[in-house]
Amino acid sequence: MESVPAVIVAIDGPSGTGKSSTSKAVAAQLGLSYLDTGAQYRAITWWMVTNGIDIDDPSAIADAAGKPEIVSGTDPERPTITVDGTDVSAPIRTQEVTARVSAVSAVPEVRTRITELQRSLAAAAERGIVVEGRDIGTTVLPDADLKIFLTASPEARAARRSGELKGADVNATREALIKRDAADSGRKTSPLAKADDAVEVDTTELTLQQVIECVVTLVEEKRAAK
Numbered sequence: 001m002e003s004v005p006a007v008i009v010a011i012d013g014p015s016g017t018g019k020s021s022t023s024k025a026v027a028a029q030l031g032l033s034y035l036d037t038g039a040q041y042r043a044i045t046w047w048m049v050t051n052g053i054d055i056d057d058p059s060a061i062a063d064a065a066g067k068p069e070i071v072s073g074t075d076p077e078r079p080t081i082t083v084d085g086t087d088v089s090a091p092i093r094t095q096e097v098t099a100r101v102s103a104v105s106a107v108p109e110v111r112t113r114i115t116e117l118q119r120s121l122a123a124a125a126e127r128g129i130v131v132e133g134r135d136i137g138t139t140v141l142p143d144a145d146l147k148i149f150l151t152a153s154p155e156a157r158a159a160r161r162s163g164e165l166k167g168a169d170v171n172a173t174r175e176a177l178i179k180r181d182a183a184d185s186g187r188k189t190s191p192l193a194k195a196d197d198a199v200e201v202d203t204t205e206l207t208l209q210q211v212i213e214c215v216v217t218l219v220e221e222k223r224a225a226k
């Protein structure tokens, strides 16, 4: 097979803009690894909740941050996440974890720990990787070959999420998204932000397939220029 240069792609943006769906599809199409960094923050939050750590006490979270062993599988066709050997892919998606993840991920000791994991996974990806999150382009991989910042209106994001969570109220979903984005954007340590050199893609009026095609084209252009 012809060898192609490894490419590192950072995809950031607020909740529900399509980061996971886009990143997974782009990675699968281009033969790259894939990392869902939100799943890692959810996994450490799940561990804190399960082990009775007081989520309102940042120093208790900081003291415990080094304890759980979090392992992410980076195959885009079958991404996995375990904590101390337990598959947590389902429990990390519960409302209980979603409501607490911003508080846990704001603690600097948590971010240092998870950022180290992310950088080592990116360095180990031989063909390259698509890493999605909130601070990948600004903090985790500032030298990424391509940085994308996905956006969409709160209404579009809430409609997408409500379609996923059958029966969920669109207004309540919209308010919850806005609240989580405000917490993630407002924290002191590596907040949700667009890197200065990121390409912004507003997905409000685009289908998922159109977003995937747009990002695949941008990655291919970067690879061709390497």
Ligand SMILES: Nc1ncnc2c1ncn2[C@@H]1O[C@H](COP(=O)(O)OP(=O)(O)OP(=O)(O)O)[C@@H](O)[C@H]1O
Binding pocket: 013, 014, 015, 016, 017, 018, 019, 020, 021, 022, 038, 160, 161, 164, 203, 206, 207, 208, 209, 211
């Ligand atoms: N352009 C699009 N048009 C319509 N639906 C979309 C689009 N992009 C993503 N979706 C759908 O929106 C939902 C949320 O997408 P996804 O989980 O990829 O977002 P996300 O940015 O990773 O969210 P989060 O940060 O909360 O994990 C999914 O059901 C997905 O299929």
Ligand SMILES: Nc1ccn([C@@H]2O[C@H](COP(=O)(O)O)[C@@H](O)[C@H]2O)c(=O)n1
Binding pocket: 015, 037, 038, 039, 041, 042, 101, 102, 103, 105, 106, 132, 133, 134, 135, 136, 180, 184
């Ligand atoms: N790079 C990142 C990624 C995520 N977070 C935090 O995790 C939460 C869950 O993320 P999802 O993508 O699974 O919705 C998110 O709200 C952030 O609090 C982060 O801080 N940095």
